[in-house]
Amino acid sequence: MAEQRASEAVSADTVGWAVLHLFFRIDRARWQSLSDATRSAAIEQFRTWLRGAMTEEGLQLIPIAGIAKSDVNFMAVHPDPRRAQRLGQEIAATTFGACLIPVYSFLSISEVSEYMSTPGDWAKQLVEEQKLDPTSPEFAASMKSFTKRMAAYAEARVHPQLPDNFPMICFYPMSKARDETRNWYTLEFNERKKYMGGHASTGRRFAERVTQLITSSTGLDDWEWGVTLFARDLKSLRDVVYEMRFDPGSAIYGQFGGFYVGVRFAPDELADVLKL
Numbered sequence: 001m002a003e004q005r006a007s008e009a010v011s012a013d014t015v016g017w018a019v020l021h022l023f024f025r026i027d028r029a030r031w032q033s034l035s036d037a038t039r040s041a042a043i044e045q046f047r048t049w050l051r052g053a054m055t056e057e058g059l060q061l062i063p064i065a066g067i068a069k070s071d072v073n074f075m076a077v078h079p080d081p082r083r084a085q086r087l088g089q090e091i092a093a094t095t096f097g098a099c100l101i102p103v104y105s106f107l108s109i110s111e112v113s114e115y116m117s118t119p120g121d122w123a124k125q126l127v128e129e130q131k132l133d134p135t136s137p138e139f140a141a142s143m144k145s146f147t148k149r150m151a152a153y154a155e156a157r158v159h160p161q162l163p164d165n166f167p168m169i170c171f172y173p174m175s176k177a178r179d180e181t182r183n184w185y186t187l188e189f190n191e192r193k194k195y196m197g198g199h200a201s202t203g204r205r206f207a208e209r210v211t212q213l214i215t216s217s218t219g220l221d222d223w224e225w226g227v228t229l230f231a232r233d234l235k236s237l238r239d240v241v242y243e244m245r246f247d248p249g250s251a252i253y254g255q256f257g258g259f260y261v262g263v264r265f266a267p268d269e270l271a272d273v274l275k276l
Contacts, residue, residue, distance in 0.1 A: 016110035016158050018081040019215045019226065021171050022088060023070040023260055024100035026274065031099040042095035043271050049094060050267040059083060060162045064169050064262035065273045070103045072274055073262050075169070075228065077110070077162060096276075104260065106173060108215035108226040112154045113196070122146045163211045166230035167264055170237045173223035173257035184253045195249035202244050209236040223257055237261065 031039065053061045058080075064073040076087050084107070091097040123143065126132045132139045176184035184192065211230040218224045231237045241259075244250055265273045 016216070017077050017079045017160070018084040019108045019110060019160075019213070019228075020074075020076045020084040020087065021104075021106040021226065021228075021260075022074045022076075022091070023066065023103040023105065024072050025103050026071045026276075027099045027101050031096075031276065034095070034099075038095065039276065042099075043276055046094050046096040047267045047270055049090065050270070053087070053090070054267065059087075061087070062162060062169065062264050063267070063270075065265050066260065066262040069258065069260055070262070072100070073171075073260065075162070075171070077160060104258070106171070106217065106223075106226050107220050108217035109220065110158050110160050110213070111216045112157045113214070116154065117146075117150065117197075119143065119147065119150075157214075160213050162213070163230050166211060166232055168231045168233060168237060168261070169264060170229040170231070170241075170259060170261045171226065172259045173217065173221070173226050175224040175255045177253045177255055182253055192249075195247070195253070202247055205243070206236065206240045210240045212240075234261070 034042065050061075050063060053059060054063075058078060060077040062075045064075065065071070066073050074087070074091070076084055078084055078087075088105075091100070123134070123139075126139055126142055127134060132142070178185060187195075209232060213228045213230075215226045215228075216224070217226050229237055229240065231240075245254070263273075270276065
């Protein structure tokens, strides 16, 4: 079945990129024990490192000021997991990084969802709902447009480009239920796909307010997926999560970890935003 579904999917490079989330608290006592000169040098050292990392080819790095559960966070995306590994060590190797206490971390990989609409799904919809003749030019044109659209979608999922126009960022891990009364993985594939289709429809209603990145963490971390939401404001984050929880895929089968919310900042804002 998996092979059949894969053969139907829109062709795409399926090698995903490593996605790393790091969350820290600042050890204020340790930081304040440093001399003024050492702290000033440490701030400049970390700013310089941040600027370099944020402009490094192939590396997407977002520094985030945590609002509640952490002080400073970092989200990184890179094709090579070895670069993601070095990132955490580079942070720890700085004077400021030595004053950071890890709160949480999450490793995942970008992917194309197995529930993505296939050419067969679209053809069926054209015939059954739009009553198009499969031999008509309109049918052929619609299929061509669908293929192009899905190829772009698959590319965006496997090789994500993080948005830079949304200041608020929320991350949370999630899994699907596997207990005695609710087991997502005992459902037939078509039933799971129907649930996920409704979930996606809800998310699309927030396209102007929220951009999301869903990554796979099965076998890489303690949860099955990581969800990163980029939004204009807190209300947008609240609204999209609230509405999506009514979908059966979430209401019945969704399990959620902690939510980490923060505001992205630029390297030059480091000292002011974190009150160093």
